[in-house]
Amino acid sequence: MLEIRNLCKSFGALKAADDVSLTVERGTIHALIGPNGAGKTTLIALLSGYLQPSSGTMTFDGQDLLAIPTHLRPHAGLVRSFQITSVFPEMSVRENVCLVLQSFAGQARSLFRLADADRAEQEEAEAMLARVGLIDQADALTGNLAHGQKRQVEIAMALAARPKLLLLDEPTAGMGVEESRRIMDLLEDLRESVTMLLVEHDMDVVFGLADRVSVLVYGKVIASDTPGRIRVNADVREAYLGDHELHGEAG
Amino acid sequence: MSQLFLEQLLNGVQLGMFLFLVSAGLTLVFGFMNIINLAHGSLFMIGAYAMALIGGVTGSFLAALVLSVPVVACAAWVIEIVIIRRLHARDHLDQVLATFALILFINEGTTMLFGRVPLFLDVPESLSGTVTLPGGVTYPLYRVAIIGAGLAVALALWLIIARTRVGMQIRAGTTNRETVEQLGVNIDRLNTLIFVVGAMFAGLAGALAGPLTSVEVGMGENLLILCFVCVVIGGIGSIRGAMLGAITVGVVDTMGRAFVPDILGRFLDPATASGISAGLSSMSIYLLMVVVLVFRPTGLFPVARSV
C-alpha cells in the first residue's frame, strides 16, 4: 500500500527524517512509535504533502506520491488526521463532516446546491458521527467542544474522506479513557476496510491494535517488526531506556 | 545623454532616500508591532506643514527643521497612545480601517487649519547652490544634502538595530514576540518608542521634502502607497529590504518618467507616446511589486517569523 524508500528531510542541521525506509502492507494497522522529537509528525507531514522531502521516494497504491499535489492526495485515498486539533471552529460538528463529504463529492465549489438542503449528505455525516460517538453533539459549535471531542470530530472527518490509507497522528491524545476505548474499537472495526499508519504514544493503543510496529529515533527507523518482537528488541529497549510503559504494558 | 542619465539616476536615489525615511518606520511598525499603519503618510505631511509653519514664523530653515521633528514625534506619541495601542490585538482589516479613518481626520483637520491651497517653501540660502560631482555633473546641493541625510539615518538605524540592547530586543521581537515578552521587556514602552522613532523619520522626510514639492493635503498618501511598495518588495520587517526597495522604487520611478516618453516616442507619435508613457511610468512601480510578489510571495528579504 505504501512504500517509503530512503526518505530524507532536514531542517538546517537537524535531520528529521534520516534515510527512512518503511513499508505499510495493505489491510494492516502499522504503528509508528518513538520518543518525542523522533520525527514522527514530520513523516506524516511528508506523506500528506505539507512538507517536501529533501530526497527519497514514496509510492502509494502504485503511484508516485510526490507527483500528486497536496490537495489531491486525499482524493487518491491518503488522508491524515492532525496531532494538534485543527477543525473549523465556527461550524457545527455536522458541518465539519459535511465539508469533507462535499469535497469528495466534487462539490466544494458548487453554487448550485444549498449546503443545508442536502439531506443525504447530512445523514451520511450523522452516520460518521454516530460511529465516533459524537452524534448527540452534531449541532454543537465545534469550537465549543471539549478537547477530546474535537479529536473525535477529527476522526469523523478523516473517515468521511473514505481513505484507503489513514495517517493518524496521535488520535487518542487528550481523550478520556472511555472515548479512547471507543476510538480503539472503531479503528479495530475499520481494520478490514482501511489501512492505517498510526502515530501513538499510548502503548495500550499501540500494542492493542497494531499488526506491525516501527520505531523511529532521531529520524531513523531502528526497528520494524511485529509487536511481540518489538517488545523484546534490545535496541528499542535502549532507546526507551527508563520508559516504563513498554515494560509495564505486558498484560 | 550620460549627463542627463546620471542626473536622473541621482534624482532616483534622492527619491529613494525619502521613500526609505518613510518606509523605515513603516517596516519597523509592521515587523515589530505587526500593525499596518496607513496614517504613517500623515506623519510625513505633518512634518512638511510643521516645517512650513515654523519656517514662516522663525524665518530659519535650520530652526524649522530641528523643531518640526519633535512636533511630529508628539503627534505620533498621541496617536500611538490613543489609537495604535488598541490595534495590537486586532486583525489587519481593523488596522487598515482605523488608520484609514485617522487619515480622514488628519487630512480634514489640516485642510481646516491651512486651507486647500498648496504651500511652497524655499530651499535655504546655504543649501541652494549646486555641486560639481566627479565626472563633471552639476547637481543641486540641497538634493545632495538629502541623500546624505538618508544615508546618515540608514547608518544610525543599522547601528541601533545591530549594536544596541534596544536593537536586539527589536530584532528578537520581530521574529518572536513572545520571547521578548517573557524576557521581561516593557513591550508597551518599546512599541511606543518604535512608533515615535519611525514617525520622526517620516517627519524628517516631510520637513526636507517641503522645499522640493508643494506642501498640500494628500501629499502623505501618495508617498505612503509607494512606501508600502518598498516595504513589501523588501520584505516586511526588514530595514535592509526597505532600503533596497526604496532605492529600487525611487530609481525605477524616476528613470521611467524621464526616459520612457523618449523611448516610446521613437515608435509612436509624440502625443500618444506622452500619454501612454505617463501611465506606464506611474504603473511601473506597481508592476514591479506584482512581479516580485508573484515570484517571492513574502518579499525579497523575508524576516523569519516563529509566530
Add this chain to the structure above:
Amino acid sequence: MRYTHHLRFMLGCLAALLILPFVLQATGSSYLISTATRLVVFAIAAVSLDLLIGYAGLVSFGHAAFLGVGAYTVGILSFHAYEETTLIGLPGSLSGLVALPLALALSALAALVVGALSLRTRGVYFIMITLSFGQMLFFLFVSLEQYGGDDGMMMFEGRNTLPLLDLNDRVSFYYFCLAWFVLFFWFCTWLVRSKFGRTLAAIKQNQDRLSSIGINAYWAKLQVFVIAGVGAGLAGALSANHTEFVSPALTHWTRSGDLMIVVILGGMGTLVGPVLGTFLFLLLEEFLPLILRGLGLGLLSEHWRFVFGPILILVVLYAKTGLYGLIFPRRD
C-alpha cells in the same frame, strides 16, 4: 426565530425601496431619487466586497478597480458611439444589451487576472498587492488621454438604451438599478448558503486545513474573487450610466477604502449589513454637514470627515458588528 426576524426585516427593506420613489415624489423631494439610485448602486459594490472580506476573509484593498473597469467599458463604448469612431476595429455602442454584458465580462476578466496573481499571497501581502493592482488600474485610466485622462469624460449621448425601458427617466432608471441590486443580492444570499459558501467559511476559519480534506483553497478563492469583481463591475457600469460620467476618481484607492468602511459600518459577513452601511454612509455624507451646521458648528459642516473619522475609529474599535449587530443583537 432570528432567521424569520431577519427575513421580515429584509422584506421590509425591499418594500421600502420599492415605494421609495412614490414617497419622494409625493413629498416633493424627488431630487432624492438620484441619491436613492446611488444608494442602490453603491450597495451592489459593497455587498460584493462583503463576499470577499466577510465570507472568505480576503481583505481586498483594490476593489474599486473593478468599478472602474465596468464604468470605463460603458463610457468608452459611449464615447466611440458619439464620435462614430472605432476601437481596434470595433464600433462604439449605446445599447445596454451590448454595454452591460461586456462590462460584466471585462470585469470578470480583470478580476480573473488580478485574482490569479494576488491570491498567491496572503495576509498583509494580499492587502498590499490588491492595493497595487488598484493603483495600476487607476494610473491606467489616468493615462487614457483620449478618454479624458485625469478629468474623465462625459457621456454626451446620455445613458445606455434598452428596448421597452427609458433609462433616461430617473424613476425607470432607479427601478432598473434596484432590479439589478435585488438580483445580485439574492444571488449572494444563495451563494453564501451554498456548498461553495461553506467552503468559503472553511477558508476563513482554517485555510491550512483545506488541502488535507482535498480542497484547493486557491481555486475557491479565485472563484469568489471573480464573482465579487463582476459585482463591482456591475456597480461601475450602473454608476457610469447614472452620472453619465466616468473618471479615474472612481478607482482611486480611497474609494476602495470607502467600500471597506461601508462593509464594516454595516457589519461584515452579513450581506444586509453592507447595504445598511451604504445607507448610513450616504446619509452621513448628505446630512452630517447639515446636522453639524444645525448644531452651530458651521466650520465642521464643510469638513464633515473631521467628525466622521473619529466616529469610524470608534466603530472599528468598539462596535465591530456594525449596524447589523445593533439591529440583530446576538443572544449568547
